[in-house]
Amino acid sequence: MKRLAAVAIFVLAASCVGFVSYGVGDASDPGTLVYAFREPMTTLDPHVNVDGTLQMLRPCYDGLVRYKVGTAELEPCLATAWEVSADGLVYTFELRDGVRFHDGAVFDAEAVRVNFDRIITLNLGAAYLIDGVFDHLEVVDEDTVQIFVKQPSPGFIYSLVEIYMISPKALAEQEMEGDGAAAWFHENIAGTGPYTLEYWNPASELALQRFDAYWEGWEGKHLDYIVVKNIAELATQRMLLEVGQLDLIDEPQTEDVPAYQANPDITVYDGQLLQGWYITMNCLQGPTADVRVRRAIAYAFDYATAVSQLRQDLAVPLQGPINASNPAHDPCLFRFTQDLDKARELLAEAGYPGGGGLKLKIGVVQNLTFEIECGQLLQAALAQLGVELEVIQIAWFTFLEMSQDPQKANDLAMVSTLYASDPVPDKHFELYWKTGGTYNWSFFSSTDMGALLDDILEQAAVTIDDDSRNAMYRAAQEVIVAGCPAVFTVNDFNIRVMRSVVKGFQFSPTLVFYDPFYYMYKEMP
């Protein structure tokens, strides 16, 4: 009896250890790309999803237009051509023929209409893209729609890249109690994109498989499956990539990058400018309301060390509010470099000779290493000037709440930029620099020096002509840099780390997570 039990245990153990079949999520399969996400996917509904996980819905859904791979140029997608009226108020789209959704429904003008209706009615996620600009949509014929906007908006056509078309058939069939099929689209996919849903477990894994009837066809090299695994620990992601159980990491720790670069089985893509980091200074309250103090702080910050030590040279110093790659960026902008003598002079002028007992506070997001380190870097520099800086770690939601009120905000606060690469950076300036913007944490537009800012930004946001609009945005950047409402610290590179067998990858210069999965494939040795 005992011997029998021992044999049974041995057989069970042996079968466990010998078990190597991994099914769909196996990175050793040349047709499967395995991707790691730190955050679990919150929803599969492209009209609701507002976070970084939207990246995984882009291979499943198409918009009327899209960015040409690797560029900031628009190209036809579900619309084959478009025209804007002379007054900039009417957009006419010719729609692509012969496109079918994953569930077999036909794509036509009516499908476009129900999609815009749904976005406006749900008023979640994607609605922010067209909020305040979109007026209404008219179906001209089966293959033509016209979109009417409330005022000329140069950014509108770019927003349509992210307005994804879902199947009108699924929408009608899965509607429950007037929910716009929200419950169904939360966990199902019915678009026109090259990939469709294989399975989804929100707690652990999403698998997409190729949609055979995709309108662009499947000639050439492509992937059959894309599998996304939720892996919260970066150390675990690294181990999996190194042993070949993972193909792609999209937010590696910068300190791991040199090890990845030294590994011949791994390729690191970097260089494309991603996001900038500001240290905003409260222009309405406290010592930083004095522009001389703000300039002294900007001269104190150690830009070179931030780039080389904190970012392992995977960044450049930030020149002004937006990325240098942006067509609206002003390359002639004044750029601060560390100059402690100048900073001392300015402090003395402002009434703080030798620091004069000046005490400041900087708010950073709790546990966000880079923000904390940046705060400490500034702390060390200011200490040399006799200024005491306290670095305060705050939970993100509280930080957001207090930073929007000049009375409650700390003297300084750290924030990263969004939309700083958009060809029309209207959303960026509205969020960070216009009065009332969610990230307008310096309150600069409410000071005398920044009084012009709101007007310039409002004017720019409705100027259709590229040259005139970019000239206005440059003027805005001049006003901002002159008033020094923020320390423009570093501009990070977008980084992807993947196994060298993965080919066909290119960064999008505009969107952070817009990886061209349809053009990617694996070449196994």
Add this chain to the structure above:
Amino acid sequence: MAQFLARRILFLIPVTIAVTFITFVITRVIPADPAQLAAGLRAGPEQVEQLRRNMGLDKPLYVQYVNYLKGLARGDFGASMRTRQPVVRDILRYFPATAELALVTMLVLVAIGIPLGALTATTRRSVDVAVRSVSIGITALPTFWLALVFQFIFFFKLRWLPALGQISSEGLLPAHPTHFYILDSIITGRFGALPDVLLHMVMPVSALVAGRLAIVVRMTRAALLEELRQEYVRTARAKGLSEFRVLLGHALRNSLIPIVTELGLHMGWLLGGAVFVVELIFSWPGIGLYAIKSIMALDYMPIMGTTLIMTVIFVIINLLVDISYTFLNPRIRY
């Protein structure tokens, strides 16, 4: 007994009210705007306001709390703004993974800890000292550290065990009637998935067992030594019973009461946080990760829901422990 049970179950009502009230107050005093967080930071003011109304956050605080309690009475725990799902549905999805991990850990803890405890109580002093030293040494190591070391050795270096998750591919086990993966693979007849599921449990379970092993061993040893000094043991031996039967049939059974009490507390320790650390390191898709994400996003309803569920489970475990006393010692009556 029935009266005892009824009283203990009724006791859950004040516990629920107290826990929800404390959690409610704590989450609401944090300065933040959940409607803004839920709408996304890019959302316009209109979008935020509409969401605030939909979430009922425009109402006075006491109304919000009363509405929450009314919902609870109907079994409605509210909805998560992060996952956009009813909290009950989320909990049913995420809790089984945690429960499975905790139960298997308890099973292994009992299967190893109690025999080892019995061994140290009855064997030579040198073996006793050796077993106790090793188990205390293991338990002294922090769980997260042990988990990382296991992962490095058994996954990265030796490639014996999978690094993370509950299963290599969700495709192996497409249907989840219970979300208990061991059970699901048996119920749905996917026996091929079973070894894979078990392999995925080895490292997380080992890390958790290590964290409590010494306590179970020592507790069993102490309880057993106490019993072995009793008169009835001498009588049993005098009757000529084998030492094995004396130990198993008499002494161990009587020493189970403190051991079971201790095990109930271990279960509380597991569910109350230990499992969370291990879930994070092994990307185990349980309620721990769900709770952490909810807290980071200040997602009111899931924070309240998970706190409440954990409390209720803790109360129930203690109730089960109390009930088990009547089986372990028939003289105890309620």
